[in-house]
Amino acid sequence: MSFIRPSFFRRHLWNDPFDNFLGSNFDWYDPFDEYDRSIFPIHTPQLNWIREPERRRASTYQRGQSTEKFRVQLNVAGFTPDTVKTNIEGNKLIITAKQEERDGDDFHVREFRKSYDIPEHADKSNLASYITPNNMLIVELPVNNPIHQQQMLDSHQKYRGSDQSEHERQIATTHSDSNQNGQQLAPKGYSPFDFGSFYGSTFGPKIVDGPSGEKKIDMNLDMKGYTPEQIKVSVKDNDVCVQAEQSYRDNNRSSRSYSYKQVTLPPGTQIENLQSTLTQDGHLKIEAPYRPLQAxxxxxxxxxxxxxxxxxxxxxxxxxxxxxxxxxxxxxxxxxxxxxxxxxxxxxxxxxxxxxxxxxxxxxxxxxxxxxxxxxxxxxxxxxxxxxxxxxxxxxxxxxxxxxxxxxxxxxxxxxxxxxxxxxxxxxxxxxxxxxxxxxxxxxxxxxxxxxxxxxxxxxxxxxxxxxxxxxxxxxxxxxxxxxxxxxxxxxxxxxxxxxxxxxxxxxxxxxxxxxxxxx
Structure with missing residues (x-):
């Protein structure tokens, strides 16, 4: 069993705006999240979009949902954004670039073509690609596994009440002001936690009793084929992101592809005490103490x-x-x-x-x-x-x-x-x-x-x-x-x-x- 030390970050709050793209914080940028897309251009240099996504998730996103995506990172220093192309051909992601430099009658051409196998359930219609200020090409595809989606839907319906989950009503009542009729109203902009989607996520979360009667959250991810060095666990607020890396190298340049899985943990999770370990049979175990806000x-x-x-x-x-x-x-x-x-x-x-x-x-x-x-x-x-x-x-x-x-x-x-x-x-x-x-x-x-x-x-x-x-x-x-x-x-x-x-x-x-x- 190998211990994997989690990395802890603050969400959307950095002292150095360039650190969003040059450091580990950039792992948390999501081009399919309307909130991320609106706040990052304000606090960071403008992204150079190759293919900007049309998908908008903000109107339907609720805290508690889990997300999966596939990402490729490739250093494209020496190429201007207009020379880089990203396309899907069958089940492969194709990245090409061709840069021509002329000096009088002399000219020099640099070009490359790289291909990557994409996951089975990747959403090919929502490819997003952009170049960061430090010349890193990022290509992302959301992954929508129908089995996981049905599991999420079943769990979501199971934990719904008449038209709201019990926890939503509890939170809305706890953090609200009363209207003239004495009814409790959720604060403006409040996003309730969705326990149904949480329990249905690919992390397979369970709330269990510890040896002394204390409660904790246990999660289990299948990470067969990856070594501890290829796995990164990051935590920001109550969001947990697991990143699995594969490296590619040829004569010209190196690149990396990543599989991302992310889930939001419920209020009351003691995030600062979260631990993660990779077992010998390839399962990533993640656990954290849990103290429910209301028993x-x-x-x-x-x-x-x-x-x-x-x-x-x-x-x-x-x-x-x-x-x-x-x-x-x-x-x-x-x-x-x-x-x-x-x-x-x-x-x-x-x-x-x-x-x-x-x-x-x-x-x-x-x-x-x-x-x-x-x-x-x-x-x-x-x-x-x-x-x-x-x-x-x-x-x-x-x-x-x-x-x-x-x-x-x-x-x-x-x-x-x-x-x-x-x-x-x-x-x-x-x-x-x-x-x-x-x-x-x-x-x-x-x-x-x-x-x-x-x-x-x-x-x-x-x-x-x-x-x-x-x-x-x-x-x-x-x-x-x-x-x-x-x-x-x-x-x-x-x-x-x-x-x-x-x-x-x-x-x-x-x-x-x-x-x-x-x-x-």
């Missing part, structure tokens, strides 16, 4: 108990970058979703029915009091007929739902067992203190702990409730259904719960606590 995304659908049926306990929870939610209790569902759409939480053109059916993937019910299950019951007929949704709860809660609500007396049996089940919901019994995976994408687990809610009538018996410890990639959220202090409830339920979560608080892994209290 959980929470959308309250209702926050109260009591008489207001449009604002009963229900909270949607997911992880950064996902549009798949779990619902903690379900007092108010559709009315809460409808209100959140009105407030612009889901972006433009969001449809409440679609969000209710498709974005809520599972329910966690702390106890079966009506102000915590009202929406689950009354909206059950609107759930997908062919997509049964899971309900997770302790045994006594599942029994209450099955025996007292979904029993054809109080309400049709929307569960998956009992008399004439309609199968809108699937009952899943949780075991106290045992962790269970409830979603795979995103990866979310739950560990339940029993609580005491209040006494039943004038008896000594207490009604149960539940605390849910939610975990995803080393981040935790604690939700407590209705409960009271141990001294009042005459139990040690809370003391037991705090003993379990105290280490997480000490380790700074517990991100939020929701506590609902009982009223006597």
């Amino acid at each position: 959980f995304k929470i959308i309250p659908l209702g926050v109260k108990g009591g008489s207001d049926e449009s604002n009963l306990s229900a909270y949607l929870v997911t992880t950064e970058g996902s549009s798949a939610y779990i619902c903690l209790d379900a007092g108010t569902l559709y009315a809460g979703v409808y209100k959140s759409v009105e407030y612009g939480v889901w972006g433009k053109n969001a449809v409440p029915d679609k969000i209710f059916r498709d974005n809520i993937k599972a329910y966690l019910i702390s106890h079966a009091h009506i102000d915590h299950v009202n929406g689950l019951i009354t909206n059950s007929a609107e759930e997908h007929k062919d997509k049964i949704k899971p309900i997770y709860a302790l045994r006594n809660v599942i029994d209450n739902l099955r025996e007292h609500y979904f029993n054809w007396n109080s309400w049709p049996n929307m569960g998956n067992n009992g008399q004439y089940p309609i199968n809108r919901y699937h009952y899943n019994v949780l075991q106290e203190g045992e962790k269970l995976s409830i979603l795979k994408d995103p990866d979310i687990t739950v560990t339940p702990y029993s609580l005491s809610h209040s006494k039943v009538g004038f008896s000594s018996k207490t009604y149960g409730s539940t605390a849910f410890l939610i975990e995803s990639h080393g981040n935790y959220l604690l939700y407590l259904g209705d409960t009271g202090a141990d001294e009042i409830e005459k139990t040690d339920k809370l003391q037991h719960l705090w003993s379990k979560v105290a280490p997480l608080i000490k380790q700074k892994k517990l991100r939020a606590i929701f506590i609902e209290v009982s009223f006597q």
